Amino acid sequence: MSNTKEEKNEKSLDMKSQKNIACDIDGVKIVEKKLVESKQILEGIINAIPVRVFWKDLNLVYLGCNKIFANDAGFNDPKELIGKDDFSMIWREQAELYRKDDMEVIKSGIAKKLIEEPQTTPDGKIITLLTSKMPLRDSAGKIIGVLGTYMDISERKNYEDELKKSKEILQSKVKELQRFNRVITDRELKMIELKKEISELKARLGGEESEK
Structure with a gap:
């Protein structure tokens, strides 16, 4: 009888253990699924925003980026950049500049x-970029890399340059007009003075003739 009870107890414990293990496995699967979903949502958000986003480790090696940043680098998939540094990119000429800021x-x-920066x-x-960079930290607040964002401001920069050139041309034309105006004004003043002198001369000549 005792053996039978022990066997039943062991079977009962085994069943409970199996249920607990199954529950644990199910729990892990649920957590993993939620993590995957969260990662997909985060990737969707990062890829949807209109600015470039990237992050690097302490050795300035790329850990990730969004799609438009990958496109700027000449890649189709952000995963293609992972493990590369700026010297491996199309912008290798600016690598030292970027790494210095990093x-x-x-x-x-x-x-x-x-x-x-270019x-x-x-x-x-x-092209011209407007870039911001900040420390990348772990959950404990320790710096583990750098997080950066930038946008292409080339069109705005070109517009500003064109506006500056137009302003300079306008200022030059205004100065020319002012010089021309001074010349004309001086001529008019001289003509007025000359006419006055002629009138005075005529008046004196007229007076002399009448005296004769």
């Missing part, structure tokens, strides 16, 4: 905002 942010722990595009053009 290291300043990492070492100081202070963000750098709204930096105007970037070489896949088709060889040089």
Whole structure:
């Protein structure tokens, strides 16, 4: 009898253990599913925003980016950039400039905002970026890299340059007009003075004739 009871108890414990294990596995699967969903949502948000987003580790190696940043680098998929650095990118000529800012942010722990800097595009053009960088921290607050964002302000910059050129041309024309106006004014004043002198001369000549 005792053996039978023990066997029943063991079976009951085994069943409970199996249920607990099954529950644990189900729980892990649910957590994993939620993590995957959260990651997909985050990727969707990052890829939907109209600015470029990227993040690097302490060695300034890319850990990730959004799709438009990958496109700027000449890639179709952000995953293609993981493990690469700026010297591996189309903008390798600007690599030292970018890395200098990255290291300043990492070492100081202070963000750098709204930096105007150049970037070489896949088709060889040089565009102007407005970049912000900040320390990338873990859950404990320790700096583990750098997070950056930027937008292409080339059109705005070109517009500002054109506006500046137009303003300079306008100012030059205004100065020319002012000089011309001074010349004309001087001539008119001289003509008035000359007419006055002629009138005075005629008056004197007329007086002399009448005296005769």
